[in-house]
Amino acid sequence: MPSRSHSVLFLAIFCAASMAYYHLALLVPKAIEARTAQGLGNGYSFGADFYPIWLTSRESLLHHRDPYSRLTTRQIQIGLFGRPLDARHSDPPDDRAFANPAFAVALVWPVALMPFSVMRVALAMILLVATASSVMLWLRVLRLRTDRAMFTSFLLLTLSSYAVLEGLYAEQMGLVVGFLLAASLAALVGERCFLSGSLLALTLAKPQMTVLIAAYLLLWSAAQWRSRRQFAAGFLLISAALGTSSLLLWPRWIPEWLQLLRDYRQHSTPPLVDYLLGDSLGPGVGPILVAALLVGALAIAWRMRHVSPASNEFRLTVSLLLAVTSITLLPGHAVYDHVVLLPGILLIGFSWRHFLRSSRPLRIVLCITALALFWPWISAPFVIALRPIVSPQLYNSTLLTLPIRTAASIPFGVFVLLAVLMGRVMRKPTLSSRA
Secondary structure, eight states: OOOHHHHHHHHHHHHHHHHHHIIIIIIHHHHHHHHHHTTOOSSOOTTTTTHHHHHHHHHHHHHOOOTTSHHHHHHHHHHHHSSOOOGGGTOOOSOOSOOSOTHHHHHHGGGTTSOHHHHHHHHHHHHHHHHHHHHHHHHHHHTOOOOHHHHHHHHHHHHTSHHHHHHHHHTOHHHHHHHHHHHHHHHHHTTOHHHHHHHHHHGGGSGGGTHHHHHHHHHHHHHTHHHHHHHHHHHHHHHHHHHHHHHHHOTTHHHHHHHHHHHHHHHSOOBHHHHHHHHHHHHHHHHHHHHHHHHHHHHHHHHTTTOOTTSHHHHHHHHHHHHHHHHHTSBTTOGGGGGGGHHHHHHHHTTHHHHHTSOHHHHHHHHHHHHHHHHHHHHHHHHHHHTTTSOHHHIIIIITTGGGTTTTTHHHHHHHHHHHHHHHHHTOTTHHHHO
């Protein structure tokens, strides 16, 4: 008779296969069909988020072209949509430009001369391995242990989650940043501070994902400078090397990049906090709530600046800061960047009994968060099974998006549960003495 772990593994295999089929065979084709109906379907879809980085890197290497120029943006749009975007033809806003810091171009130079059709296949495999490695690294950082069957189950569910499937299909740099962040924290726990800081500096290729963690770890390094200065040295040295080399190639890249970010914010989706407040309160109250959450995050970072990387307080601080990042700094549509929630989900998953012994409201939050998290795997098999039965109109309008409707609520549940844990830790009078 199979053990409980093996039963969970069989269920995880079924759920992962169902979610992968749903995403690749149902959801993605429908998205391509909608884009084609707008006259934008003659370009790359698989690998679309990496294409701007690849093309910009290629153009800068071969023709020394400015990454943020109109000509570069025009070429990106032709590659992605088959033609340039034009607001006069009711096209979506011009958000398909190279939006990363300029040094991301140099990081891609080693593969910039490869054909994109070949590069995107190789990159998909690399991202898959990197994401799987992130799971193992976070388990090491958090010092969580499980048997092989349960680990395989969690790995399968992670790789088949909506966030990761979106990131793999679009080939999002966020998955690379997620891996580098996990590797940086694993190196820090292993007392390799210089390597940790160097790896964290590379995550600045997508700074909105790691800016809070970088601020905390620099503060943590300064709190005990003699023993931790190697972390700051690695981070600052690599950051300076990346920034300076980019300035030598493109002297105006910083103001051009900042201007692009300002323009991008005008038509990009706001953070999840704004969505929570709705259209009426979001634009006015949203920025205030975001600022309050960021101030609270910095206060926690200051309080936890002395803790050891081997402590529960450090692991909880990192997880909570990443949860705050997901609801305050990341655009609302950037579901693929929710890989930053992985350590928080792991901590909660291994502490669920603790929450069940807590107050009734907390148990309710735990159950709602668990339902939101597992909803895609629960609903995907039913959506697949109902496709031949339900009318196409009802299926496309109601059922097709059913498995992904809880994606935006997961970060809030993770944040609340981690905030409760942090509140209990900070109320303990022995925190400073343990640190």
